[in-house]
Amino acid sequence: MEHNQLVCEDARVLANEGVGPRLFVVSLESPRIAARLQPGQFVHLQVPGMPDHILRRPFSVFDCDPQAGTLDILYQDLGYGSHRMTDLCAGDVASQIGPVGHGWQAPTGTERALLIGGGVGAAPLFLHAKALLAAGVAVDVVLGAATKAALATYDAYTALLGHAPVVATDDGSFGFSGFCTQPAADLLAAHAYDHVACCGPEPLMRIVAQMAADAQVECQVSMERRMACGVGACLSCVVDTTDGKRRACVDGPVFESSKVVW
Amino acid sequence: MAQVNMAVNLGGLRMKNPVTVASGTFGAGQEYNDFVPVDELGAVTTKGVSLHGWEGNASPRIAETPSGMLNSIGLQNPGVQVMKDDYLAWLAPHDVPVIVNVSGHSMQEYVDVIEALDDDDRVDAYEVNISCPNVDAGGMTFGTHAPSVEKVVGACRAATNKPMIVKLSPNVTDIAEIARAAEASGADAISLINTLLGMAIDAKRRKPVLARVVGGLSGPAVKPVALRMVWEVHKAVKVPLLGMGGIVTGTDAVEFMLAGATAVAVGTANFMNPTATHDVIEGIRRYCDDQGVTDVNELIGGLQC
Numbered sequence: 356m357e358h359n360q361l362v363c364e365d366a367r368v369l370a371n372e373g374v375g376p377r378l379f380v381v382s383l384e385s386p387r388i389a390a391r392l393q394p395g396q397f398v399h400l401q402v403p404g405m406p407d408h409i410l411r412r413p414f415s416v417f418d419c420d421p422q423a424g425t426l427d428i429l430y431q432d433l434g435y436g437s438h439r440m441t442d443l444c445a446g447d448v449a450s451q452i453g454p455v456g457h458g459w460q461a462p463t464g465t466e467r468a469l470l471i472g473g474g475v476g477a478a479p480l481f482l483h484a485k486a487l488l489a490a491g492v493a494v495d496v497v498l499g500a501a502t503k504a505a506l507a508t509y510d511a512y513t514a515l516l517g518h519a520p521v522v523a524t525d526d527g528s529f530g531f532s533g534f535c536t537q538p539a540a541d542l543l544a545a546h547a548y549d550h551v552a553c554c555g556p557e558p559l560m561r562i563v564a565q566m567a568a569d570a571q572v573e574c575q576v577s578m579e580r581r582m583a584c585g586v587g588a589c590l591s592c593v594v595d596t597t598d599g600k601r602r603a604c605v606d607g608p609v610f611e612s613s614k615v616v617w
Numbered sequence: 618m619a620q621v622n623m624a625v626n627l628g629g630l631r632m633k634n635p636v637t638v639a640s641g642t643f644g645a646g647q648e649y650n651d652f653v654p655v656d657e658l659g660a661v662t663t664k665g666v667s668l669h670g671w672e673g674n675a676s677p678r679i680a681e682t683p684s685g686m687l688n689s690i691g692l693q694n695p696g697v698q699v700m701k702d703d704y705l706a707w708l709a710p711h712d713v714p715v716i717v718n719v720s721g722h723s724m725q726e727y728v729d730v731i732e733a734l735d736d737d738d739r740v741d742a743y744e745v746n747i748s749c750p751n752v753d754a755g756g757m758t759f760g761t762h763a764p765s766v767e768k769v770v771g772a773c774r775a776a777t778n779k780p781m782i783v784k785l786s787p788n789v790t791d792i793a794e795i796a797r798a799a800e801a802s803g804a805d806a807i808s809l810i811n812t813l814l815g816m817a818i819d820a821k822r823r824k825p826v827l828a829r830v831v832g833g834l835s836g837p838a839v840k841p842v843a844l845r846m847v848w849e850v851h852k853a854v855k856v857p858l859l860g861m862g863g864i865v866t867g868t869d870a871v872e873f874m875l876a877g878a879t880a881v882a883v884g885t886a887n888f889m890n891p892t893a894t895h896d897v898i899e900g901i902r903r904y905c906d907d908q909g910v911t912d913v914n915e916l917i918g919g920l921q922c
Binding site: 361362363401406407409450581583584586587588589593594595599600 | 649885
């Protein structure tokens with residue numbers, strides 16, 4: 356496998372805005388990472404202003420403009436680090452390592468793909484959708500969220516696809532009422548797919564992996580683990596696979612779902 | 618400005634500067650080579666290797682704690698053959714001494730690992746890990762009791778003439794006694810400290826954060842404990858010491874040398890800052906320049922108290 360050159364770069368915050376309940380998008384100027392980031396890769400970011408919290412945090416990249424040298428991260432205010440992230444202001448600087456990991460790679464000859472994003476898991480699929488569309492692949496997107504207000508990527512996907520994505524909300528406030536697995540199953544039954552990609556809570560990915568296996572469609576999932584080094588050295592973030600324990604950071608985060616031991 | 622002599626001799630292992638890495642935090646150097654060319658290091662210390670490899674512990678394997686972290690990786694490693702075919706092969710063209718960290722579930726396994734590596738001239742020294750807190754057999758169980766330290770270190774000594782460093786656990790009542798046992802059994806150098814046994818609890822879920830419940834604490838939080846133990850061991854033995862525990866800056870490293878360390882290892886700081894090893898080397902050099910120190914060896918045990 357070709358060596359994925361990593362850089363450690365001081366990224367400048369361009370904006371950091373709320374986009375939903377406890378949901379934020381931070382835009383960063385990070386030209387060396389943005390220039391080479393592939394869909395599904397992530398950055399390992401040191402949140403400034405919390406020196407007694409020593410570890411970096413992995414964040415998947417929502418959108419990226421290699422020409423402008425910028426990237427956007429959609430994140431949820433969930434723990435100490437992500438809460439401190441919400442304090443970032445334009446002009447602040449955060450060190451980040453990137454572009455880390457093995458991203459999405461649809462099988463050669465893919466004509467139609469189904470992308471399923473649960474919660475903030477919608478974010479790392481966006482660049483994948485962009486790349487697939489640019490390659491002439493037909494792309495169906497299913498987004499799941501707790502509520503309509505939490506569908507932070509809805510407008511971006513609508514603009515990208517030229518039509519609205521299929522939506523499910525847990526509370527029925529928008530789209531299908533219930534989990535996004537149902538509309539995903541309906542689409543899988545209705546169309547012949549060559550590739551499924553899913554990111555979201557692990558139970559969602561497990562169910563989607565099973566549905567894809569039943570439909571005999573190739574499927575990839577993006578796994579999340581507690582991470583220390585983010586470069587493949589410390590073996591903190593391993594995922595159980597049919598090839599043994601593999602590192603989420605550099606062997607993943609995207610894995611063939613058939614190889615994940617759920 | 619006079620050029621500072623940075624070279625040290627760690628029990629027969631010649632290092633161009635006093636900085637290596639703590640085993641398990643740096644792979645065998647490959648993963649960090651984009652940030653710090655491995656040749657810059659005084660030595661590279663590999664992740665612990667067992668004879669046929671271990672799968673390691675269940676996830677979650679780490680927890681962040683105040684100014685530190687807990688890990689319970691459990692010495693996941695692919696075994697001696699992969700060490701030779703992949704890691705040592707990658708290291709071979711690089712101009713850096715290689716310390717292989719040796720792990721075993723039994724006394725015989727430590728010896729078997731050394732015997733499997735000993736005719737390989739890409740291995741410059743061993744670090745015998747009798748201090749990992751994250752395995753049920755071997756590791757710390759050998760390193761917390763002087764008679765078993767003597768047995769395993771003695772058996773390893775009989776298996777090699779290469780420099781042999783013995784890595785000690787801080788989870789003991791009297792670290793000086795353990796250090797003396799290692800020295801008496803043939804250790805050429807002593808490294809310390811491995812991680813401190815600890816745990817983290819998720820109060821909301823009423824569950825331990827780590828799958829294995831307990832793990833090893835590292836990072837800046839442990840530095841005062843590590844300094845104290847290096848100082849105690851420095852007073853107790855004559856062999857040189859490889860000091861580690863929370864080193865982030867060149868000044869941290871100098872503190873360990875003043876406490877008695879001949880060389881130092883950068884561990885958890887690699888996770889915080891991928892150029893930490895480079896920064897520590899430059900920080901030591903800068904300290905020497907500022908203090909008019911022409912030979913870094915002058916710092917060893919230079920604490921005035």
